[in-house]
Amino acid sequence: MSNSTPAFIPFTRPSFNQETIDAVSEVLRSGWVTSGPKLAEFEATLSEYFGGRPVRCFANGTATMKIALQVAGIGEGDEVITTPISWVATSNVILSVGAKPIFVDIDPITRNIDLNKVVAAITPKTRAIMPVYLAGLPVDMDQLYALAKQHNLRVIEDAAQAFGSHWKGQKIGSIGDLVSFSFQANKNLTTIEGGCLVLNNPDEAKLAEKLRLQGLTRQGMDGMDVDVLGGKDNLTDVNAVIGLEQLKQLPAYQTRRTALARQYFDVIRAELNAAGLMDLKLELPVENFTDSNWHMFQVVLPLHQLNCDRATVMTELKDLGIGTGVHYPAITGFTLYKEQGYKTSDTPIAERIGRSILTLPLFPGMADEDIGRIASGFVGILKKHRKN
Numbered sequence: 001m002s003n004s005t006p007a008f009i010p011f012t013r014p015s016f017n018q019e020t021i022d023a024v025s026e027v028l029r030s031g032w033v034t035s036g037p038k039l040a041e042f043e044a045t046l047s048e049y050f051g052g053r054p055v056r057c058f059a060n061g062t063a064t065m066k067i068a069l070q071v072a073g074i075g076e077g078d079e080v081i082t083t084p085i086s087w088v089a090t091s092n093v094i095l096s097v098g099a100k101p102i103f104v105d106i107d108p109i110t111r112n113i114d115l116n117k118v119v120a121a122i123t124p125k126t127r128a129i130m131p132v133y134l135a136g137l138p139v140d141m142d143q144l145y146a147l148a149k150q151h152n153l154r155v156i157e158d159a160a161q162a163f164g165s166h167w168k169g170q171k172i173g174s175i176g177d178l179v180s181f182s183f184q185a186n187k188n189l190t191t192i193e194g195g196c197l198v199l200n201n202p203d204e205a206k207l208a209e210k211l212r213l214q215g216l217t218r219q220g221m222d223g224m225d226v227d228v229l230g231g232k233d234n235l236t237d238v239n240a241v242i243g244l245e246q247l248k249q250l251p252a253y254q255t256r257r258t259a260l261a262r263q264y265f266d267v268i269r270a271e272l273n274a275a276g277l278m279d280l281k282l283e284l285p286v287e288n289f290t291d292s293n294w295h296m297f298q299v300v301l302p303l304h305q306l307n308c309d310r311a312t313v314m315t316e317l318k319d320l321g322i323g324t325g326v327h328y329p330a331i332t333g334f335t336l337y338k339e340q341g342y343k344t345s346d347t348p349i350a351e352r353i354g355r356s357i358l359t360l361p362l363f364p365g366m367a368d369e370d371i372g373r374i375a376s377g378f379v380g381i382l383k384k385h386r387k388n
């Protein structure tokens, strides 16, 4: 019998193979390390992946979304409808272009924006809808685009977590208006930091290119001009080759994520059953193995049936060598947002789920045994804290 403590399982961990390390070394030795031929190749490969739509890359997902809003012409005085359950980048970029985020409550099952509640939030100032595909599960795209069309709104999809997700057999990004992805280290496809935007036409792509480099256009051999205010948001060739290698591995990653998610459903249910906890209102994710890319496996804790809070569950899991995460508390509860008059109580489902959602480990490098260890540890903690 082994007396060593089992290895710590983080909630996520990126996988890099030897080919990726070699490709990075090659760029470093090439003499050209910032945006150049590898970026052009990555963008062309992504464009092919998304069915020929134009794609431009940026330094991170946040810059990608900000530039998407600018490409859509959204700014001062405009309203953008979004969800309170997201990484705060989503609404921060809306504020950063001078527009106002309007938060609509979420659907408790999908944990995404409740599209049935969007119409009531539309005003004459509404210019766009910015849905987020939490954990990689898309919203109903037919309903989303019907709404946008009917009310003449742009759609900026925060698909940061949805690279590899589908809607009715089509890749997220291959359909729709402006679709923004993040390649941050925790995402299903990573360039360490980075992001890409799928656009509608070459004019939008040209504007996005300008905005990511100071608003600059080059003229002839030695001329240049600046006619809009841009930033410094370009992706380097070092990041781009990591993305190219990750793309090759994506199908294998996706197969592994899907298999692990299936195991989670089976093992958690079996453990709850064995522990006599079938009446516990633990909320599992939507069991959809075709649309989601299984970016995360998130449960919602039945805090009303437990004599402890989420932090206690997380601490006790950590003591068992299991990492967890919170994705996310309602954005409207952050000081910056409260100071602008937002209230978590205006979106009560988001408030409840933001308080009780918990991300369990899920990443391609996990072993099958890890799922068993996590599920039994987790259900053991629920049993211990079950109210009377």
Ligand SMILES: *Cc1c(COP(=O)(O)O)cnc(C)c1O
Residues within 6 Å of the ligand: 060, 061, 062, 063, 086, 087, 089, 090, 132, 158, 160, 161, 182, 183, 184, 193, 194, 195
């Ligand atoms: C990761 C993420 C972002 C931001 O991406 P960065 O690359 O970290 O800037 C935005 N929205 C959501 C939902 C994300 O998960």
